[in-house]
Amino acid sequence: MVDFLRDFIKVLRLSDVRVSSSETIDAMKASSLIGLEDKNLLKQSLSQSLAKSMREKEIFADCFDNFFKEDFMNIDNPSEEEIDEKTIFDEIHESQSNNDLESLFKTSDKTALMTSLANAASEVGLKDIKLFTQTGMFTRKILESMGLEKLNNDIFQASKEGKHNREEDLKEVRERIRLEIRDYVEHQLKLRTSESGKQIREDALSQVRLSQVDKSDFVLMTGIVRKMAKRLIALHSRKKRKANRGVLDIRSTLRVNQQYEGLLFKTLWKRKKVDRPKVIALCDVSGSVANVARFFLMFLYSLSEVLPNIRSFAFSNQAGEVTDLFGAKDIEGAAAETLILHGGGSTDYGQSLSDLEGFIENDIDRKTTLIILGDGRSNFGDPRTDILKSLHEKSKRIIFLNPEPKTLWGTGDSEMNRYAPYCHKAKACSSLSDLEKVVEDLLRYSF
Amino acid sequence: MAKAKLSSTKNSKKSIELIQSKFGSEGYICNNQIATAIFLSQNLHKPILVEGPPGVGKTELAKATAGWMNKSLIRLQCYEGLDEAKALYEWKYGKQLLYTQVLKDKLNDIISDTSGLESSIESLHNFDDIFFSDKFLEPRPLLKAVSDDEGAVLLIDEIDKSDDEFEAFLLEILSDYQVSIPEIGTIEGKVKPIVFLTSNNTREIGDALKRRCLHLYIPFPDAKLEEQIIASRVPDIEKNLKTELVNFVQNLRDLDLKKLPSVAETIDWAKSLVLLNVKSLDANLVRETLNVLLKFQSDIDAADSEIEAMIRKGNA
Numbered sequence: 114m115v116d117f118l119r120d121f122i123k124v125l126r127l128s129d130v131r132v133s134s135s136e137t138i139d140a141m142k143a144s145s146l147i148g149l150e151d152k153n154l155l156k157q158s159l160s161q162s163l164a165k166s167m168r169e170k171e172i173f174a175d176c177f178d179n180f181f182k183e184d185f186m187n188i189d190n191p192s193e194e195e196i197d198e199k200t201i202f203d204e205i206h207e208s209q210s211n212n213d214l215e216s217l218f219k220t221s222d223k224t225a226l227m228t229s230l231a232n233a234a235s236e237v238g239l240k241d242i243k244l245f246t247q248t249g250m251f252t253r254k255i256l257e258s259m260g261l262e263k264l265n266n267d268i269f270q271a272s273k274e275g276k277h278n279r280e281e282d283l284k285e286v287r288e289r290i291r292l293e294i295r296d297y298v299e300h301q302l303k304l305r306t307s308e309s310g311k312q313i314r315e316d317a318l319s320q321v322r323l324s325q326v327d328k329s330d331f332v333l334m335t336g337i338v339r340k341m342a343k344r345l346i347a348l349h350s351r352k353k354r355k356a357n358r359g360v361l362d363i364r365s366t367l368r369v370n371q372q373y374e375g376l377l378f379k380t381l382w383k384r385k386k387v388d389r390p391k392v393i394a395l396c397d398v399s400g401s402v403a404n405v406a407r408f409f410l411m412f413l414y415s416l417s418e419v420l421p422n423i424r425s426f427a428f429s430n431q432a433g434e435v436t437d438l439f440g441a442k443d444i445e446g447a448a449a450e451t452l453i454l455h456g457g458g459s460t461d462y463g464q465s466l467s468d469l470e471g472f473i474e475n476d477i478d479r480k481t482t483l484i485i486l487g488d489g490r491s492n493f494g495d496p497r498t499d500i501l502k503s504l505h506e507k508s509k510r511i512i513f514l515n516p517e518p519k520t521l522w523g524t525g526d527s528e529m530n531r532y533a534p535y536c537h538k539a540k541a542c543s544s545l546s547d548l549e550k551v552v553e554d555l556l557r558y559s560f
Numbered sequence: 561m562a563k564a565k566l567s568s569t570k571n572s573k574k575s576i577e578l579i580q581s582k583f584g585s586e587g588y589i590c591n592n593q594i595a596t597a598i599f600l601s602q603n604l605h606k607p608i609l610v611e612g613p614p615g616v617g618k619t620e621l622a623k624a625t626a627g628w629m630n631k632s633l634i635r636l637q638c639y640e641g642l643d644e645a646k647a648l649y650e651w652k653y654g655k656q657l658l659y660t661q662v663l664k665d666k667l668n669d670i671i672s673d674t675s676g677l678e679s680s681i682e683s684l685h686n687f688d689d690i691f692f693s694d695k696f697l698e699p700r701p702l703l704k705a706v707s708d709d710e711g712a713v714l715l716i717d718e719i720d721k722s723d724d725e726f727e728a729f730l731l732e733i734l735s736d737y738q739v740s741i742p743e744i745g746t747i748e749g750k751v752k753p754i755v756f757l758t759s760n761n762t763r764e765i766g767d768a769l770k771r772r773c774l775h776l777y778i779p780f781p782d783a784k785l786e787e788q789i790i791a792s793r794v795p796d797i798e799k800n801l802k803t804e805l806v807n808f809v810q811n812l813r814d815l816d817l818k819k820l821p822s823v824a825e826t827i828d829w830a831k832s833l834v835l836l837n838v839k840s841l842d843a844n845l846v847r848e849t850l851n852v853l854l855k856f857q858s859d860i861d862a863a864d865s866e867i868e869a870m871i872r873k874g875n876a
Contacts, residue, residue, distance in 0.1 A: 133771050142604050148569030154576075157596045165609070165770040170777060368653050372691075374660055 118144060120240065121180050122163070124304060128176055130169045136162060152181065179304060215264060218286050230297055233258040242302050252295045259290075334545075335444065338411045341549050359383040391480055392416070392423045393473055397487025398452055399429035399460040405516045406456060409486040410448040412548055414439050426472065427451050428465035429458035434472060460490055462528060463497035470500050481508045485536075488517050489529035496528040501535040510537035514551060517541065575599055588617070588624035589788045597776040598625065607734050607755035609719075609770065612778035614760055615822020619717055621778075622756040626713035629754070634708075635715045636701040638722035644729065648739060650698045656691060692743035703747065706739050711751030719769075720759040727769050734772045781823060783810050789823060794830040804841045804871070805830055811870040812853065815863060821853040828852050843868050 118141055122132050139162040147158050156177050164173035218226065234240075237254040264287055271280040362383045369379050394413050398406040410427070417423045417439050425439055426432045435451050442450065477483075483504060505511055513536040515522065515529055522529035522541075533539040542548055580595040601608045610618045626633035636647055670687055671680040690696070699707065705714035719727065733739060734755060738748040757773060759765055781789065786806045790797060797805075809826045821829075829852045838845060846867050854860045 131767070133767075135771055139604060139606065139774070143600055146568065146600070146603050147572050150569035151573065153592075154569070154573065154596065157593050158600055161593075161597050161600060161774045161776055162604075162606075165773075165775040166764075167611070167777060170775075368651065371653055371656050371660065374664075375657065 121159075121176070124176055124180055125163065125173065127305070128172050130164060130172050130176075132163055139163075215267065215283065215286055218290055226293070229259060230255065230294060234297070234301070239298065239301055240305065242298070242305060245302060248295065248298050248302060251298050252291065255294050255298070256291060259294075261287075334408065335411060337545060338408065338415055338444075341412075341415065341545065391476065391478075392482045392484065393426070393469075393477070394423060394484045394486070395426045395428065395432065395465070395469055397429070397460065397485075398427045398456040399458055400456075401460055401490050402488050402516060403456070406452065407448055408545065408548075410451055411444055412545075413486070414444045414447055424473065424476065426469055427455040428460075428468065429456055430461040430464060432465040432468035432472065459492050460487075461494050462487075462489065462491035463495040463500075466497050466500040466504075470504065477504065477507045479507075479509055483508050483511045485511065485513045487513075488515055488527065489513070489522070489532055490526045491528050493526050496531055498528075498531050498535060501532055505535040505537075512536065512551070513539040514542040514548070515539065516543050518543065572599065582628040583624055584792070586624040586627040587792045588620060588627075589785060589792055590621070590624075591781075591785060594621065594776065594778065597774055601754060601774055604774070605737075605752050607757060607773045608776050609757045609759065609765070609773035610776045610778060611759050611761055613780065613820065613822060615824040616778045616780060617823055618756075618758040618778060619715065622713055622715035622758075625754065625756070629713065631711055631713050631754070632708065633713045633715060634701050634705045634753075635717060637717045638719050638726070640721060640723060642722050642726055646700060647702050647726070648700050648729075649703045649741060650700060651692075652696045652698050656696050659691060659696070694744065697741075697744070702733055703739050705753045705755075706733060706737055707747050707749050708753065709750045711749070712753045714753045714755045716755065716757045718760060719757045720762045720765060724766065727766050731768060731772065734769070780813060780820070783807060786810070786823065786826060790826065790830050793827045794834060796834050797830050798839065801833065801838065801840055802830070805833065807873070808841060808846070808870055809853065811866075811873055812863060815866065817854065817859045817862060818856045819854070819859065825853050841871050843871060846871065 118137070122137055122140070125132055140159055143158045143162050144155060147154050149155060156174075159177070160170055160173050164170040233255045234251075236258050237251065239251055239255070242248075242251055264283065268280055268283045268287070271277075271283060360383050362381045365381045366377060366379070367375070369381060370377055373379070394416065396406070396409050396413055398410065402409075413425050417425060417436070424434065424436045427435050433455050435447070435455070438450060438454075439447050441447075473481075501511070513529075513532060517527070517529075519541050521527065522533070529539070540547075540551060542551055576592065576595045576599050579598050580590060580592070583590045583595065597608055600606070610621060612618055622635075623633060671683055674680040674683050697703075701714070705712045716730070719730075736748075737752045738746050740746050757769075780786075783806050786809070787802055790802050790806060794802075806826070809821055809829070813820045829849065832849060832852055833845075836845075836849070847864065850860050850863065850867075854863060
């Protein structure tokens with residue numbers, strides 16, 4: 114039982130459910146308390162001790178149904194006939210030591226066959242299977258471990274003695290067992306790799322340059338952005354308490370000073386809670402960054418979930434505020450609508466910056482961080498660095514994230530080299546993991 | 561071994577059914593899942609984190625549990641800014657102040673027969689100091705629950721409304737069922753309390769807290785369960801009205817509303833219909849009483865056009 118739980122929890126972890134060791138212990142206690150007879154009861158109690166949110170519960174239900182589809186429940190049903198489990202295992206062991214695949218198959222005892230199959234599978238290390246190309250190898254290995262050699266010999270013997278019927282008969286047995294094993298291996302492969310494969314792909318995708326991401330990976334990409342945002346929220350949702358001294362806290366002062374006979378020997382002050390300061394984000398959604406814009410927007414959206422005071426703007430030739438849109442729609446809807454409303458035009462950084470200045474004039478102060486996402490290509494229009502300069506003076510800091518590598522800055526119509534001096538940080542930021550790094554940095558050290 | 565497994569399943573099934581029937585006698589109709597959670601929590605000594613939409617009976621679950629177990633229910637309502645002094649314990653500093661006054665008067669008696677500074681300090685030191693003792697301790701809900709020797713049912717309501725700091729502070733209580741008071745020591749009761757935490761998911765609960773709890777999600781009940789609940793809570797209601805009403809509410813939950821009607825609201829509605837002496841639903845009546853079920857004008861407007869269709873569907 115410990116074995117199956119361990120395996121099951123491994124599958125859960127691969128499917129993105131976080132299971133800690135203390136939860137594993139809980140699950141074991143729960144299952145030994147509940148027993149294994151009632152599948153539904155087991156499912157409920159495991160779900161209560163392992164899956165701790167709605168999303169995890171859904172994943173859990175899928176995994177459970179998949180995992181316990183066949184083998185486990187079938188193997189564990191000897192109780193009705195009051196057979197001791199041990200004897201079954203002994204029998205199997207005997208039959209295995211005889212290497213008699215034929216009799217094992219022909220006794221039409223499916224349970225014994227499955228058990229023997231499971232044993233052989235664990236013997237050859239099927240749980241390490243990773244790629245579908247390994248299916249054949251593992252099938253063969255299991256077959257061998259279950260006594261293929263003897264069967265082959267029998268077939269050879271039969272053909273030598275000219276017993277064609279028996280030869281055909283045995284060959285059919287071999288074929289059917291092979292198919293059975295192959296099914297089993299494929300099922301196990303599916304169980305163990307469908308999710309870990311996804312993980313490998315996700316890891317790779319977060320490293321890929323944003324402009325190179327294939328359309329077919331968009332859905333997966335959205336998932337990654339979400340996950341990142343969630344991680345950021347988990348890391349940074351704690352309100353930062355700054356030890357700013359506020360007014361005298363009379364209650365606790367009195368309380369502490371009782372030991373000094375009520376003399377105000379030690380004073381306690383109320384602390385001011387300081388929330389995260391303001392962030393203003395400006396995102397380029399013009400044609401030149403079309404490939405990246407979607408991800409920038411998704412990321413902005415996720416940011417707006419992490420940071421309470423964020424105003425978001427999007428622009429191509431003029432800037433418009435999208436904060437409310439982000440608040441009202443879901444991530445994809447908001448990104449799509451922003452692209453329709455503001456995207457597609459030819460870029461004009463000068464105009465957009467002056468628009469932005471108009472929008473945020475009253476809002477920008479020494480606590481404000483301005484994030485600009487864009488390639489800095491302004492179609493040879495006036496870059497209006499003077500606006501950026503004045504924003505630089507008014508704000509706490511300006512961060513410019515450019516999807517182009519640094520070597521391309523300043524080439525063609527790129528004004529990046531003229532903007533960079535007025536930014537506290539100007540970085541090339543081409544993949545999701547870059548973006549995440551920058552934001553984490555932002556949240557951790559800047560305020 | 562096979563036998564042992566079998567009997568453990570049968571036993572636990574029996575206890576779960578027993579729990580379910582006991583809840584029934586308290587007027588709380590629950591499904592198998594909830595009973596399983598209570599069973600596990602009793603046996604593994606783990607708190608239960610109950611989540612679900614508002615009004616499905618999360619708080620009621622704790623009350624009913626306290627009811628059939630015959631234990632006292634101690635409730636702690638969480639809110640932003642809730643701190644140790646309000647949740648755990650507080651010193652009665654008025655009394656402590658008086659105590660120091662009394663001590664001052666007695667000071668002469670204590671040190672009268674000593675000579676020299678050193679010996680007077682010595683005798684002061686030997687004097688039994690009760691400044692920080694449980695005489696001056698004002699227990700708040702958490703301390704009360706932990707130190708209750710009979711074992712209590714502790715309900716920490718709407719944990720998501722509290723601060724992160726408070727959540728961290730709960731960890732000791734939830735895993736060891738004990739409270740440390742720096743001036744006194746660790747306080748622990750003879751019987752572990754049964755702890756419920758409820759959350760409406762306004763914010764994500766921390767992993768550390770979740771890890772220490774069993775997690776129970778209570779969704780809206782299905783029609784059959786909801787009828788049972790209504791039957792137990794509003795016994796005067798007529799059978800066909802009950803069916804009509806439950807079907808109507810179930811259909812209402814399929815609409816795209818800001819706030820879906822909860823079980824609590826269904827009960828309220830059933831009560832008001834009984835009060836109005838209604839025999840069966842009709843569109844006008846529903847329109848007039850819809851504000852019992854729906855709490856936003858926009859929701860009422862959205863449902864308005866669907867009322868006739870839903871009544872017809874409910875009757876069919």
